Amino acid sequence: MSPRTFVNSPLARIARLVLGNKGSVAMVLGKTVHLSGATREEFLADPEWVAHEEVHLRQVRDLGLARFLAEYLLESARVGYYQNKFEVEAREGARQFMLERARGLRQP
Numbered sequence: 001m002s003p004r005t006f007v008n009s010p011l012a013r014i015a016r017l018v019l020g021n022k023g024s025v026a027m028v029l030g031k032t033v034h035l036s037g038a039t040r041e042e043f044l045a046d047p048e049w050v051a052h053e054e055v056h057l058r059q060v061r062d063l064g065l066a067r068f069l070a071e072y073l074l075e076s077a078r079v080g081y082y083q084n085k086f087e088v089e090a091r092e093g094a095r096q097f098m099l100e101r102a103r104g105l106r107q108p
């Protein structure tokens, strides 16, 4: 099942600017993946990216949106974007997904 997306999201655009104007940015707000600089088709065509955002969707489900955002910002301020524990978990989850997919254990 594909996640719900919101393209040309102003909030994702702000995140994109804060992150140094990367080409495209996705951010999870509630149950929706907000995109800036990418279409829904481009996003869904990248299974590793989708798997990464699926981890964030689960993190938001587990913590609730307010707590997730608060902890995410705190982590980012403390250790930066890359070492942020939520990003580490999302990268690792997406890596695992791609490994399992390559082994034929998962459907794309």
Ligand SMILES: [Zn+2]
Pocket: 052, 056, 086, 087, 090
């Ligand atoms: Zn992420």
